[in-house]
Amino acid sequence: MEKGVKLAKPKVAFYWCASCGGCEEAVVDLNEDLLKVADAVDIVLWPVALDFKRKDIEALGDGEIAVSFINGAVRLEEQEEMVKLLREKSQLVVAFGACAHLGGIPGLGNFWTRDAIFQRVYKEVPTVDNPEGITPQEKTAIDDGELTLPEFYDTVKTLDQTIPVDYYLPGCPPPPDLILNAVNAILAGELPEKGAVLAPDKALCDTCPRKETKPEKLLIKEIKRPWQIKIDPEKCFLEQGIICLGPATRSGCGETCIKANQPCRGCFGPVDGVVDQGAKALSMIASILGLEDEEKMTDEEVKELINGIVDPAGTFYRFSLPASLLRRKRMEVK
Amino acid sequence: MRKITIDPITRLEGHGKIEIFLDDEGNCDKACLQIPELRGFEKFSEGRPAEEMPRITTMICGVCPTAHHIAATKALDDLFKVEPTSAAKKIRELMYNAFQAEDHILHFFFLGGPDFVVGPQAPAAERNVLGVIAKAGLEAGKKVIEVRKRLRGILRIIGGKPVMPTCGLPGGVSKQITEEERETIIDTAEYAVDFSQFALELFDDIVLKNKDYVDLITGDVYQHRTYYMGLVDGNNKVNFYDGLLRVVDPNGKEFAKFRVQEYLDHIREHVEPWTYVRFSYLKNVGWKGFVDGEESGVFRVAPLARLNVSDGMATPLAQEAYEKMYEVLGGKPVHSTLAFHWARLVEALYASERVLELARDPELTSSDIVNLPTRTPKEGVGVVEAPRGTLIHHYQTDDRGILTKVNLIVATQNNSAAINMSVEKAAKSLIKKGNVPDGILNMIEMAFRAYDPCHACATHSLPGGMPLEVNVYNSKGDLVKKLKRGY
Numbered sequence: 001m002e003k004g005v006k007l008a009k010p011k012v013a014f015y016w017c018a019s020c021g022g023c024e025e026a027v028v029d030l031n032e033d034l035l036k037v038a039d040a041v042d043i044v045l046w047p048v049a050l051d052f053k054r055k056d057i058e059a060l061g062d063g064e065i066a067v068s069f070i071n072g073a074v075r076l077e078e079q080e081e082m083v084k085l086l087r088e089k090s091q092l093v094v095a096f097g098a099c100a101h102l103g104g105i106p107g108l109g110n111f112w113t114r115d116a117i118f119q120r121v122y123k124e125v126p127t128v129d130n131p132e133g134i135t136p137q138e139k140t141a142i143d144d145g146e147l148t149l150p151e152f153y154d155t156v157k158t159l160d161q162t163i164p165v166d167y168y169l170p171g172c173p174p175p176p177d178l179i180l181n182a183v184n185a186i187l188a189g190e191l192p193e194k195g196a197v198l199a200p201d202k203a204l205c206d207t208c209p210r211k212e213t214k215p216e217k218l219l220i221k222e223i224k225r226p227w228q229i230k231i232d233p234e235k236c237f238l239e240q241g242i243i244c245l246g247p248a249t250r251s252g253c254g255e256t257c258i259k260a261n262q263p264c265r266g267c268f269g270p271v272d273g274v275v276d277q278g279a280k281a282l283s284m285i286a287s288i289l290g291l292e293d294e295e296k297m298t299d300e301e302v303k304e305l306i307n308g309i310v311d312p313a314g315t316f317y318r319f320s321l322p323a324s325l326l327r328r329k330r331m332e333v334k
Numbered sequence: 335m336r337k338i339t340i341d342p343i344t345r346l347e348g349h350g351k352i353e354i355f356l357d358d359e360g361n362c363d364k365a366c367l368q369i370p371e372l373r374g375f376e377k378f379s380e381g382r383p384a385e386e387m388p389r390i391t392t393m394i395c396g397v398c399p400t401a402h403h404i405a406a407t408k409a410l411d412d413l414f415k416v417e418p419t420s421a422a423k424k425i426r427e428l429m430y431n432a433f434q435a436e437d438h439i440l441h442f443f444f445l446g447g448p449d450f451v452v453g454p455q456a457p458a459a460e461r462n463v464l465g466v467i468a469k470a471g472l473e474a475g476k477k478v479i480e481v482r483k484r485l486r487g488i489l490r491i492i493g494g495k496p497v498m499p500t501c502g503l504p505g506g507v508s509k510q511i512t513e514e515e516r517e518t519i520i521d522t523a524e525y526a527v528d529f530s531q532f533a534l535e536l537f538d539d540i541v542l543k544n545k546d547y548v549d550l551i552t553g554d555v556y557q558h559r560t561y562y563m564g565l566v567d568g569n570n571k572v573n574f575y576d577g578l579l580r581v582v583d584p585n586g587k588e589f590a591k592f593r594v595q596e597y598l599d600h601i602r603e604h605v606e607p608w609t610y611v612r613f614s615y616l617k618n619v620g621w622k623g624f625v626d627g628e629e630s631g632v633f634r635v636a637p638l639a640r641l642n643v644s645d646g647m648a649t650p651l652a653q654e655a656y657e658k659m660y661e662v663l664g665g666k667p668v669h670s671t672l673a674f675h676w677a678r679l680v681e682a683l684y685a686s687e688r689v690l691e692l693a694r695d696p697e698l699t700s701s702d703i704v705n706l707p708t709r710t711p712k713e714g715v716g717v718v719e720a721p722r723g724t725l726i727h728h729y730q731t732d733d734r735g736i737l738t739k740v741n742l743i744v745a746t747q748n749n750s751a752a753i754n755m756s757v758e759k760a761a762k763s764l765i766k767k768g769n770v771p772d773g774i775l776n777m778i779e780m781a782f783r784a785y786d787p788c789h790a791c792a793t794h795s796l797p798g799g800m801p802l803e804v805n806v807y808n809s810k811g812d813l814v815k816k817l818k819r820g821y
Binding site: 021023108116117120129143147149260261 | 363364372380381382383396486490498503508509510602603736741
C-alpha cells in the first residue's frame, strides 16, 4: 500500500482539457454527496465553479495539492502547460474519464490530420460559403490589432502521454459510485499501487446481467448490426450476433448501456495487463467468428463473414485509439 | 490604440475570450468573442457505421448529450427511410422533454438567474446559485437539487445514463418502458410541473416587480432586431422534438417554413479566421456582417426565438405563461436578449407538462418499440430544438450505411453571430472615453449568458459563472487598469 494523503483538509484541484463537460456533470450527479465531498476538501482549482487562479497555483509549493483530477484528452499547447504545472504541484494526479485515460471519442480525430479536419469543417461542408478558403489562424491581423487562437495539434494525446499519472478513473463518464470510492480512498489514504485503474479488475461479461445467457462456447455465424434485428433484451449480444465489447472491457460502469439494451462500446478500457483494448477485442471476435464451420467455409464465405464487421478500427478502438499501440493513422509524408 | 482582453483564461474546450479594441477617443471600436474550440466531429465520423452516431455525437457536449442523441437518431430514421413506431416516438419525445426541462431549470438557477434574482449590481461573491438560494430560501435550493436529480432519473430509465444516453435506433428505441417506470415518470413530471410554476412565480416576484430589471430587459443595450428560427408543430405551436422549421423576420412576419431536409436552401455559414466557430445566416437574405435588421441574414435561435416564431404553446399552463410574457413585453416579436431567460422558464413549464401528458399515455409502455429498416440508406437529416436552439445532423452514407459525409449545424453556431453582436453592443454602450466601469464585466457577460451558449456549457452545470479578467492597456501597451472577477 502506498502511503496515503492524510491532511485535515487536503487541497484538491479539478481541471479539464479536450472534453465535453460530461465529466463535470458526472461530478454534479453525486447530488447530495457532492456537498459532503466539498466539505471534506479544500478545492483550490475548479474553473467551472471557482475563480481560476493560475498564478495562485504557480505560487503553491511543489506537491502542495493533494490530488488533481484531470479530465479530457490533450490537444492544445496551453492544456499541456497547465497539466504540467498541476503535475508539479500535486502529490497525486488522477486521469478522470475516458478521454484523459484513453483519448476517448475526440481521439477518433487521430484517424485524420489537422488539415483534413480543417478542410472538411471550414471549406467542404455544404452549408459553408467560403470562396476565399478562409480557415482559423493562430494570428489574425485586423484593423484594430491582432487576434490570437491556440494551436490545434495534429494528434490527440492521452494524459499519461503528457505527464506521469498516478491513478485512472475510467468511463464516459465515470459513474458516481466509483468517483465517490476514489475520493474516499484518497481521503482515507487507502490507495492501491500507483498506476492502478480505480475500478474492478474484471471483464464486463463477468458482471453483465445477461451473463447467464452467454453460452460456454460462443459462435457467431453472421454479424448483425444493432438495427438489423429486434434486439432481445435478455440475451447476450454476442449470442445474437451483435458486436459487444464486453469481453474486452473492464467492468464497473453499472452496465448502464446493457440495461438500455445496447451493446458495450468499451468506454472503460481494458482490464489490467491488456495494453491494447482494440487488439484484444479484435482477437476475441476473430476467435468466435464461424468457429465450428470454419474449415467447411470457402474463402469467399470467410471474407463475407469478416466483412460483417463494417468498421473494425472505429469499433474496437472507439474510445482508445490514442492510447493504443497504433496511436493514430499513419500520416502521409508530403 | 488600446486593447482590452476579457479572457476566462485557459479553459479551452468550451471557453470564450472577449477582445475589445478602443479607438483614439477611448470608445469601443470593435469587440470580438472568440471561441478557441474545435474537435472535428464532421471529419472523424466519416467511416463510422451511421447507427453509431447517436452514441458518438453525444460526446460533442456532455451537458446536452440528449439533444445530439435524438437529432442523430432522427437523422437515422430519415437515412433508412423508416418511420418509428408510435410508442417509440412518444418515448423519445418524453425523454427529450425531460432533458429540456432539466437543462432549462438548471440554467435559470445556476447561471442566468443569479443576475436577476440576486441582481446585476450585487457583489460578485453573492451572484451565484447560493445567492439565489439565500434570496429564494433553502427549501427552494433543495427543490432545485431534487428536480434535477429526478428528471435525470427519467433519462436513466430510458437512455441508460443521463450523460451519454444510448437508446436511439433507426425506427425506434432499444428499450421498452415498464409500468413501474411509468409511475416514477408520472411522479417526477408532476413534481417538475409544480417546480416550473414556482420558478415562474419567483421570476415574477423578483424580476417583474422590480422596475429597474424590467427597464434593463426592455432597454436598448440588450436589443437586436433579427430574424428568428425554430421548430413548430402543425398548429404553429412550439415543439422541441419534431415539426417544420419556421423563420420570422424582425417584424414577426413569416419569412420561411420548411422541412429540415431542405435546410441547405435556407442556411449558410460564414467563416472568420479569428475563431473556430462558424457563423450561420439565412441564405436568402445573405451575410452582411455582424449587423442586425431586415437586410442582414443573421438570425437567432433558442427559447426566445422559438416563442417568437410560434403562435403559442401546446400545453395550457405554458400557454398562459406565454401570453403573459408577450403582454408585459409589448407584443411579438420580442427582441430583448435578456428575455431569453423568461422564455426559458415558459419552455421549462411546457416541457414538464409535455412529459406528464406523454407519461399518462398508456401506449408509452407498449412493446412495439422499433420498426426495422428495410431500405438501402443514402442520405438523412435530423433536427431537434436543443435547449440552445435548432440542431441539425446531416449524414450521407454508402449503401452499407457507412458514413461518407457528415454536416452538423449546432445550436450555438446559429446564435454565434448574434452573440458577437450582443457582446459588441454592450461594450459600445458602456465604454465611453476610455472609462471602463467596473460593472462592465457582468453587463457584457449578461449579454452572452442569456443565450446559454454551449461554449460555456461546463459553466452551465455548477454554481458560479465564468471567471473573467479585463486588462486595460494604454497605447504604449502598459497595463493601466485590471478588472477581475470570479465567483
